[in-house]
Amino acid sequence: MINIPDNISQHDNVFDVLKERGFVEQVTDEDAVRDLLSREKIRFYIGFDPTADCLHVGHFMQIIILSYMLKYGHTPVALIGGGTGMIGDPSGRTDMRKLMDTETIDYNCAQFKKLFDRFLPFDDECQYVGNGGVFVPGHLTKEPDPGKAISVNNGKWLRNLNFVEFMRTIGKDFNVNTMLRSEAFKQRMARENGLSFFEFGYMLMQGYDFYVMARDFNVQMEFGGNDQWSNIIAGINLTKKEINKDVYGMTFSLLTNSEGKKMGKTGKGALWLSADRTSPYEFYQYWRNVGDLDVNKCLRMLTFLPMDEVERLSSLQGSEINKAKEVLAYEVTKMVHGEEEAEKAQEAARSAFGGAADSDNIPxxxxxxxxxxxxxxxxxxxxxxxxxxxxxxxxxxxxxxxxxxxxxxxxxxxxxxxxxxxxxxxxxxxxxxxxxxxxxxxx
CATH class of the missing domain: 3.10.290.10 (RNA-binding S4 domain)
Known part of the structure; x- marks a missing residue:
């Protein structure tokens, strides 16, 4: 489980903490959101589409944000995309996602939940039931326990939709001209094979997610990566039109290096959170080898060190900056794989750097x-x-x-x-x- 220390910040509003750590990128109404998070303990959600059977470091950024919100008394809802995963989000992509069968999607969803359980406490008795389509709301079986998150699969309301009913009720609230101006579709439209109607429907589905979450869960905010802004806005507008409820959205910086490229890619592919996909040693080495200019950002976003310590470490010069990278690698590896594996990885790395060839922990x-x-x-x-x-x-x-x-x-x-x-x-x-x-x- 992730445990955020009490001395993480001098702020008592989680919005200010997230901003201090460099997460906040876009907010629909910053003053209103700061006030809301100060006055109330809210429910909010982040969506995770099951495009693989394992979470990667990009997902880990979202898990850290869930953890911050939980630390400050809010209730996270981890929305697993058993429904939206049937299509796949075209945001930021120039190719169509590979289609998965229902069995694969359900398996991936189950694997996601297992990984979530490693990092966050869930009230698994709090279940979503009763949704019967566009016009028949569902509900939670109980109020979630304080200090615990909720997990739900949007397949429960998306897979049983009637197409004509959905288009008559939800489709009428979406303006095609507005949708086509969205960053989510621009790259796909520029390709020779263009944007399929299949992918075009993703925004309606994610917008409908937010509407259902606001209606049936009393969710007040959706969070996501910065590439999700258009989808979040679509959900906010739909919710206002259908049930006249004000909800909010906030997006976070993607984990990029000083050159603007996404971090978390290795020679073997993504940097996975499961040890059988990316070993603790490989995971540790990735962070040990980040560029000097990326140390501050990684320490702020991926560790729970106090900000004065983050600034001290990232200000080290010359070869001394390697000490900061060791701290970064150890802290992130400990969070993902546990203290014992982090110590083994650090020992193996030091052994390798020193020229020793007999460490049992070298991959x-x-x-x-x-x-x-x-x-x-x-x-x-x-x-x-x-x-x-x-x-x-x-x-x-x-x-x-x-x-x-x-x-x-x-x-x-x-x-x-x-x-x-x-x-x-x-x-x-x-x-x-x-x-x-x-x-x-x-x-």
Whole structure:
């Protein structure tokens, strides 16, 4: 469970805390939202579409925000998109999401809930029941326990909708011209194959989510990443038109580096929150290796260190900034994987940096023995498959520039091949630069 210390901030309004930490990007009415969060303990929600069977570090940002709101007495609703996931959000995308069958979506939803349970306390007896379509509201079976979150799946009200009924009741409240000006659709429309009607309907579904949440859950706010602004506004407008209720929206900065690129991508893909997808060591190393200019932002958003400590650490100069990166990597890894795994990862990283090759915690990858038979397997191919290089050209360039060692020996021949007789029982240690190391064994 995430536990935010009492000394996280001198502010007593969570809006000011979130703003201080650099989260707040856009607010529908800042003065009204600050006042609301000061006067009342509200219910609010964040949506999570189950596009995979695991949460990644982008989701973790939202989990941290849920945790802050819970800390200050508000009730989070984690909305899992068993309904919206049937289409997939086109926001920020230039391609159509891969369609998943219902069984896959339901499995992914269940996996999301398991991960949520690692970080937040839920009142699982508080369930949503009774929705019978557009005109038949549902309700919660009980008031949620104080200090606990609620989890709900929007498939409960989206999957049983009648299309004609939905379009007559909800579709009439959406203006197509306004929708087409939305950032959510611009990139898709610029592509050769354009924007499908299938994707175009996503905004109606997410807007309807907010309306149902406001009507049946008494939710007063929706939060989301900055790319969700148009969808949130759609829900606010729909709720006002249908039930004349004022609700609010707030979006948060996406986790980007100093160059504006999304963080959380590795050579192997996304930075996942499950240890079987991204090992604690790999997770730790990602944060240990962030750019110097990104340290302050990551410490503010991904740790619960007091702001004066954040400023002290991120102001370190030269090689001293590495101390701040170690603190960052340890704190984030501890939050995601626990203190024991964070300590193991830190020990393994220090061992690797020091040149030791015997740490049990250095990540190990296995490849089939047959791949190394005869003339062996190209080192460039190995680097790419291990996630130590992004492409074949990146691998060749790194080798030629002297950035790769095998068991401490620098390799500069781009055509170098690793043979079976080179790999002993303990494997070989392949390093890229000073910060990435993998033990390779045969199976």
């Amino acid at each position: 190990t990858e296995e490849m089939k023995r047959s791949e190394f038979a005869g003339e062996g397997k190209g080192l460039g191919t190995i680097l790419k498959e291990l996630g130590l290089a992004s492409s074949n050209s990146d691998a060749r360039r790194t080798i030629e520039q002297g950035g790769v060692t095998i068991d401490g020996e620098k390799i500069t021949d781009k055509d170098f091949a690793v043979r079976e007789d080179m790999i002993g029982e303990e494997g070989i240690l392949i390093r890229k630069g000073k910060k990435k190391v993998v033990r390779l064994k045969m199976k």
